[in-house]
Amino acid sequence: MAKTALHRPNGLGSAPLLASLAELLRAWLPRQRWFAGKGRPVTDLSLVSTTELYPGCLHLLVRTEHSGPPAHSGPGAPPPDDCYQLLLGVRDALPPRLTHAAIGRASKGPLTNLIVYDALHDPRAARLLLERLRRPGTTGPLRFERDKRVAVPAGLAPRLLDAEQSNSSLVYGDSFILKIFRRVQPGINPDLEVPWALARQGCTRVPAPAAWFRTSRPQEATLGVLQPFLREAADGWTLALESLSSGRGFTDEAYELGRATAEVHVALAAAFPVDAPSPPQNRRLASAMSERLDAAARAVPELRPYASGLRTAFDALAALDTAVRPAQRIHGDLHLGQVLRAGQQWSVIDFEGEPARPLAERRRLQSPVRDVAGMLRSFDYAARSRHPWRPEWAERCREAYCAGYAAEAQWDPREEPELLRAYETDRAVYEVLYEARHRPDWLPVPMAAVGRLAERCSRTLTPPAPNPSRGG
Ligand SMILES: Nc1ncnc2c1ncn2[C@@H]1O[C@H](COP(=O)(O)OP(=O)(O)O)[C@@H](O)[C@H]1O
Numbered sequence: 001m002a003k004t005a006l007h008r009p010n011g012l013g014s015a016p017l018l019a020s021l022a023e024l025l026r027a028w029l030p031r032q033r034w035f036a037g038k039g040r041p042v043t044d045l046s047l048v049s050t051t052e053l054y055p056g057c058l059h060l061l062v063r064t065e066h067s068g069p070p071a072h073s074g075p076g077a078p079p080p081d082d083c084y085q086l087l088l089g090v091r092d093a094l095p096p097r098l099t100h101a102a103i104g105r106a107s108k109g110p111l112t113n114l115i116v117y118d119a120l121h122d123p124r125a126a127r128l129l130l131e132r133l134r135r136p137g138t139t140g141p142l143r144f145e146r147d148k149r150v151a152v153p154a155g156l157a158p159r160l161l162d163a164e165q166s167n168s169s170l171v172y173g174d175s176f177i178l179k180i181f182r183r184v185q186p187g188i189n190p191d192l193e194v195p196w197a198l199a200r201q202g203c204t205r206v207p208a209p210a211a212w213f214r215t216s217r218p219q220e221a222t223l224g225v226l227q228p229f230l231r232e233a234a235d236g237w238t239l240a241l242e243s244l245s246s247g248r249g250f251t252d253e254a255y256e257l258g259r260a261t262a263e264v265h266v267a268l269a270a271a272f273p274v275d276a277p278s279p280p281q282n283r284r285l286a287s288a289m290s291e292r293l294d295a296a297a298r299a300v301p302e303l304r305p306y307a308s309g310l311r312t313a314f315d316a317l318a319a320l321d322t323a324v325r326p327a328q329r330i331h332g333d334l335h336l337g338q339v340l341r342a343g344q345q346w347s348v349i350d351f352e353g354e355p356a357r358p359l360a361e362r363r364r365l366q367s368p369v370r371d372v373a374g375m376l377r378s379f380d381y382a383a384r385s386r387h388p389w390r391p392e393w394a395e396r397c398r399e400a401y402c403a404g405y406a407a408e409a410q411w412d413p414r415e416e417p418e419l420l421r422a423y424e425t426d427r428a429v430y431e432v433l434y435e436a437r438h439r440p441d442w443l444p445v446p447m448a449a450v451g452r453l454a455e456r457c458s459r460t461l462t463p464p465a466p467n468p469s470r471g472g
Pocket residue numbers: 161163164165166167168169177179207227228229230231233235337338340349350352
């Protein structure tokens with residue numbers, strides 16, 4: 001472990017430290033999967049907070065500023081600056097098992113000649129982080145808290161998950177998983193707020209937070225959440241692809257998934273009661289979707305030829321004068337990668353919402369149909385990502401999912417075809433933007449749906465048979 005200026009009382013001064021780190025981080029940050037400012041060079045870096053967790057391991061909140069226009073403007077546009085959470089290790093030399101985690105050798109400031117690396121790859125740092133979570137208290141601006149009813153054993157072996165993620169997660173002894181939020185925004189993160197509220201509601205579909213850490217300076221923000229690791233579970237995306245490759249059906253699973261989604265929605269409505277339901281907001285919703293489409297079409301030229309066709313879905317929603325489902329707290333980014341199946345039980349994870357949107361927007365009340373639309377899009381994603389394309393597979397899953405949802409929720413998402421179609425279109429537009437920014441090779445997948453949705457002016461799904469008990 002490096003004996004460095006970090007050990008000196010003034011060694012953590014942010015100006016000298018920044019001199020050591022700025023150049024390294026400016027090159028390293030944009031290469032990270034979780035970096036949100038893709039395509040916009042980092043022009044300036046500043047340290048929002050610096051905490052020495054233990055000698056040679058720094059917890060940083062780093063603000064980045066970007067040049068050039070954001071990838072898109074209008075609602076949901078990325079802010080001109082972002083704040084990222086980093087755990088950095090500093091050593092004289094890296095052992096071979098850590099070379100892949102290197103960020104670079106500092107050539108200036110107090111860390112001159114030392115190697116800086118991403119300490120989440122370092123089992124020692126990961127163990128100490130868990131120890132810190134097991135013993136509530138504060139370190140500088142960082143506050144570590146836990147649910148005292150949950151026993152978290154000492155000494156669990158850590159491993160960093162190598163999943164494609166918007167954040168970073170450490171799995172401890174296959175018993176717990178710690179998600180470390182990378183892009184930090186002020187306020188409570190819904191991925192702590194929602195599972196905590198659902199657990200208090202007795203909902204068993206969502207792993208309950210066991211411990212978490214947050215910062216109070218310069219503003220309150222959630223930094224990480226520890227929850228039970230569902231060790232026998234496979235995620236819905238993997239299972240859907242297996243079904244597509246083996247020819248085995250997926251409708252039973254889709255039906256159960258619909259039931260699970262409805263159960264979570266019912267629990268969410270109870271956990272976050274709404275005082276007075278707001279009047280129908282179809283026109284406002286349609287106009288927000290339309291603005292998002294405009295912004296996405298500015299950023300992704302491939303979308304432009306389809307914009308007017310897609311807009312018919314939003315026009316149809318705006319023209320509706322009937323009440324849509326009351327708004328409530330929802331998942332906000334529901335897709336097959338956010339559901340885990342262990343035995344016969346589906347669980348739902350990752351209540352952060354769409355990572356590109358501001359936190360306040362993600363915590364807003366919204367129609368549960370939005371989540372349903374997210375999952376329906378995901379069946380299409382799975383079917384489209386495999387050759388040959390099997391549209392009937394996705395269609396059967398969609399119908400089964402909606403039927404399962406209706407059986408549990410006592411209302412059927414297919415009863416509101418205009419709303420469903422508008423949300424599916426809005427989601428496909430989001431996916432185009434997401435893939436263009438993060439995984440350009442995947443762009444054809446949502447683009448295929450865009451072509452289909454732009455052409456379709458009729459109903460998205462077969463309406464259900466009238467339900468006499470509901471007077472329909
Ligand atoms: N409680 C859990 N049990 C088992 N695996 C989990 C659990 N939570 C997350 N995972 C795994 O970690 C991956 C990333 O988690 P997620 O919350 O979706 O992170 P991100 O928001 O960074 O995408 C998931 O796709 C899943 O495979």
